[in-house]
Amino acid sequence: MDLRLKFVQLTHKALQKVGRGGSFHGEIALRIDPHFIEKFKMPTTVILVTGTNGKTTTSNLIAESLRASGMKVINNRRGDNLNVGIATLLASNADSDFRIQADAAVIEVDELTVYRQFKNLHPTHLVVTNFFRDQLDRAGEMETIIRKIQEVTEDFEGHLILNGDDPNVLRIADTAKKAYVHYFSVAENKVSVKTTDEASEGKFCPRCGKPLVYDFYQYSHIGRFHCPYDHFGEITPDVLVSDVDYDHETFTYEGNQFHSFINSIYAIYNCACVLTVLKTMNLHPRNANTVFENFVLKEGRNELYQLSKPCVINLVKNPTGANEVMKYIVAQEGDKNICIFLNDNDQDGHDVSWIWDAHFERLNQPDIHTIVCSGLRAYDMALRLKYEGLEDRIKVIEDSKEAIHWLNEADMPSHVIATYTALHATRAILKKEEESCR
Amino acid sequence: MQIKMLWMYHDLMDLYGDKGNTEVLRVRSAKRNIECIVDTCSIGEQKDISSYDLFFMGGGADREQNLIFEDLISRKEDIQKAMQNKTAFLLICGGYQLFGKYYKDQDGNIVEGLGFFDYFTESTDRDHRCIGNIAIEATMDGETFKAVGFENHGGQTRNVETPLGKVLYGHGNTFDSGFEGFLNDQVLATYMHGPLLPKNPKIADKILQRALRKNYGDVTLAPLDDEIEYKAQEVMLKRLKVR
Numbered sequence: 001m002d003l004r005l006k007f008v009q010l011t012h013k014a015l016q017k018v019g020r021g022g023s024f025h026g027e028i029a030l031r032i033d034p035h036f037i038e039k040f041k042m043p044t045t046v047i048l049v050t051g052t053n054g055k056t057t058t059s060n061l062i063a064e065s066l067r068a069s070g071m072k073v074i075n076n077r078r079g080d081n082l083n084v085g086i087a088t089l090l091a092s093n094a095d096s097d098f099r100i101q102a103d104a105a106v107i108e109v110d111e112l113t114v115y116r117q118f119k120n121l122h123p124t125h126l127v128v129t130n131f132f133r134d135q136l137d138r139a140g141e142m143e144t145i146i147r148k149i150q151e152v153t154e155d156f157e158g159h160l161i162l163n164g165d166d167p168n169v170l171r172i173a174d175t176a177k178k179a180y181v182h183y184f185s186v187a188e189n190k191v192s193v194k195t196t197d198e199a200s201e202g203k204f205c206p207r208c209g210k211p212l213v214y215d216f217y218q219y220s221h222i223g224r225f226h227c228p229y230d231h232f233g234e235i236t237p238d239v240l241v242s243d244v245d246y247d248h249e250t251f252t253y254e255g256n257q258f259h260s261f262i263n264s265i266y267a268i269y270n271c272a273c274v275l276t277v278l279k280t281m282n283l284h285p286r287n288a289n290t291v292f293e294n295f296v297l298k299e300g301r302n303e304l305y306q307l308s309k310p311c312v313i314n315l316v317k318n319p320t321g322a323n324e325v326m327k328y329i330v331a332q333e334g335d336k337n338i339c340i341f342l343n344d345n346d347q348d349g350h351d352v353s354w355i356w357d358a359h360f361e362r363l364n365q366p367d368i369h370t371i372v373c374s375g376l377r378a379y380d381m382a383l384r385l386k387y388e389g390l391e392d393r394i395k396v397i398e399d400s401k402e403a404i405h406w407l408n409e410a411d412m413p414s415h416v417i418a419t420y421t422a423l424h425a426t427r428a429i430l431k432k433e434e435e436s437c438r
Numbered sequence: 439m440q441i442k443m444l445w446m447y448h449d450l451m452d453l454y455g456d457k458g459n460t461e462v463l464r465v466r467s468a469k470r471n472i473e474c475i476v477d478t479c480s481i482g483e484q485k486d487i488s489s490y491d492l493f494f495m496g497g498g499a500d501r502e503q504n505l506i507f508e509d510l511i512s513r514k515e516d517i518q519k520a521m522q523n524k525t526a527f528l529l530i531c532g533g534y535q536l537f538g539k540y541y542k543d544q545d546g547n548i549v550e551g552l553g554f555f556d557y558f559t560e561s562t563d564r565d566h567r568c569i570g571n572i573a574i575e576a577t578m579d580g581e582t583f584k585a586v587g588f589e590n591h592g593g594q595t596r597n598v599e600t601p602l603g604k605v606l607y608g609h610g611n612t613f614d615s616g617f618e619g620f621l622n623d624q625v626l627a628t629y630m631h632g633p634l635l636p637k638n639p640k641i642a643d644k645i646l647q648r649a650l651r652k653n654y655g656d657v658t659l660a661p662l663d664d665e666i667e668y669k670a671q672e673v674m675l676k677r678l679k680v681r
Binding site for chain 2: 142143203204209350351352353354355356357376377379380382383384386387394396
C-alpha cells in the first residue's frame with residue numbers, strides 16, 4: 001500500500017463529500033510525485049484518444065460503446081485531458097496497489113501531452129481523430145505535434161486507429177512500422193465538394209512535397225486524396241461509412257443502417273472512428289448504434305437554452321470548428337441573432353489571428369440580423385466582421401452578462417459561439433437568463 | 439486608380455491569419471474607389487513580378503519554407519527588377535527572413551535567402567520561441583505611431599540596420615532585442631502577425647500609398663472611419679500598459 005496514493009484518494013473522497021469533485025487531488029498527487037502517472041497498473045485495454053477536434057465526443061462514444069458491450073470502463077468524460085486530469089482519473093479508479101479497477105481505460109489526451117505520457121500509460125490503442133490548425137501560440141506549428149507523435153509511436157506495437165481521410169494523420173502510419181494500423185473513412189455524400197477554400201494544412205504530400213490530388217473534400221482538408229507520384233493516401237479503410245443521410249441522421253456500415261447523434265459530417269467521422277475501435281476488439285457494432293442514437297453532446301456542443309426564443313450555444317476553438325459551426329447556423333432556417341464571445345486566455349490561445357483563417361463571410365446572410373461581439377477581444381471580432389461587409393450588423397457589448405441579456409430582450413432565435421474560457425461563464429449566464437424567462 | 443497586388447505563395451506561406459492583410463488592403467482601397475486586384479503566385483507559376491505594384495508574402499512553418507525557397511531563389515532576378523521598378527513590398531515572418539542572407543532552421547539546415555539585405559536569421563530550438571503580444575513605436579514615411587501585433591517566431595534576425603520600430607512590449611527581431619522588423623522606403627518586413635494590418639490602419643494606408651507611388655506618385659488617401667480599428671488597438675495597448 002502506498003501512503004501517498006491513500007492520501008490522494010482520501011482527499012478525493014473528502015472533496016466529493018463536500019460536493020467538490022474536480023481535479024484537485026490529481027494536482028496534489030503530481031505535486032507530491034511527478035512520476036505519479038507511471039505507477040499505475042493499467043487494465044488490459046487502454047485506449048488513448050488524441051487529435052485536434054472531436055476528442056471529448058469520440059472518447060465518450062468509445063467508452064459508452066464498450067460499456068454497452070458489457071465492459072467496465074473508466075474515462076475522463078469531461079475532457080480533462082492534461083496531466084492533472086489524467087492523474088485524477090487514475091487515482092480515482094485505482095485500488096491501494098495502484099491497480100486500475102476496470103476492464104478498459106479510455107483516455108482523452110491533449111495532443112501536446114500525448115507524447116509525454118504515451119509510454120507511461122501503456123496504451124493498447126491510439127486513436128487520432130484529425131489534425132487541424134489550432135491554437136498556434138500554445139500548440140506550436142502542427143508540424144511539431146505530428147513529429148513528436150511520430151517519435152513515440154515508432155516502436156508502438158498496438159493498434160493505431162487513424163482517420164484515413166486526413167493526410168496529416170496518415171503520416172503517423174508512415175513511421176509506425178510495428179503497429180497494427182486501422183483506417184476509418186467516410187464515402188462521398190451531400191456535403192462533399194470538389195474544390196474548397198477551407199484547407200490550410202495538408203495540401204502537399206508529406207513524402208515528396210508535391211500537391212495532393214483530391215477526389216473530394218468533406219470539410220477542411222478532410223477528404224479522399226492521393227499523391228499521384230508515390231501513392232501516399234491510397235489506403236484500404238477498415239471501416240468505410242457510406243450513404244450518409246443528413247435529413248434522417250443515418251449512415252450505412254457493412255450493409256446495416258446506423259444512427260448518428262447529430263446531422264453533421266464531423267459526427268459521422270466520430271461514429272466511423274468508434275466503429276473501427278470496436279472492430280479491433282471484435283465487439284459487435286450494434287452496441288455502438290444504441291450509443292449513437294441516445295448520445296447527448298457534452299456541455300457547449302449544440303446545447304439548447306430556452307430564452308424568450310431558443311438559443312443554441314457552441315464551443316469554438318479553431319478555424320475548422322468555427323467553419324463547421326457557422327455552416328450549421330446558416331443551415332437553420334429563419335431570422336436569427338448571433339453572439340460571439342472571443343477570449344484570449346491561456347486555454348483559448350493568446351493569439352486570436354485564427355479568426356482571420358475562419359470563413360466569417362458565411363455569416364453574411366439576410367436572415368442574420370445582429371451579430372453581438374463580446375469577450376476580452378470583442379473589438380477584434382467586430383473588426384473581423386467589418387471586413388466581411390457586416391459593419392451595419394455588428395454590436396459590441398464587452399460585458400458578457402449584458403450581451404446575453406441583449407440577446408434575450410431581442411426576442412429572436414439566437415446562436416452563441418464561445419471560445420473555451422468564455423464557455424463556462426456564458427453557460428452560467430444563459431442558465432440564469434433562462435430561469436428569468438420561466 | 440488601380441493597385442495590382444501579387445500574393446506570393448498564398449497556398450503555402452499562410453500562417454496566423456496573414457491572409458487578413460490582403461483583405462484589409464482590398465477593402466480599404468475599394469472604399470476610396472481604388473481598384474485593388476489581388477493575384478496569387480505559387481511554386482512553378484509564371485508571373486512577371488516586376489509588373490505588380492505590391493508584393494506580399496506571409497509566413498510559413500519550416501516545412502513550407504523548405505518547399506518554397508528554391509522557387510523563390512529562382513525568381514531573384516525578377517524580384518530585383520521589381521525593386522528597380524518601384525514595386526512596394528510587404529513581408530511577414532518567413533517572407534521577412536527569406537529576403538535576408540540566410541535562414542538556419544530548427545534542425546540546423548541552412549536555407550539560402552535572396553540576399554537583398556544584410557540581415558540573417560538563425561532559429562532557436564523548438565521550445566524557445568518569441569511568442570506573445572507585441573507593441574512597437576514605428577516610424578514610417580515621416581510619421582511616428584504605435585502599432586500592435588502578435589509575434590511567434592523561433593528565428594532570431596540579426597544585423598538589421600533600419601528596423602521598422604522600437605519595441606514597447608514584447609521581443610522583436612531577437613529575444614528582448616528592443617527593435618522590430620526592417621524598413622526602407624520600399625520594403626516593410628516584420629514579425630508582426632495578428633494579422634498586421636487590421637488593427638494598424640496607418641500601416642495599411644502607408645502600404646497602399648507606397649503601392650500607388652509606382653504609377654501615380656504621392657497620393658493622399660481619403661480618411662476612413664477607423665473607430666473599431668482603433669478600439670481594438672487600444673484594448674491591446676491598454677493591456678500591455680504602453681499608452
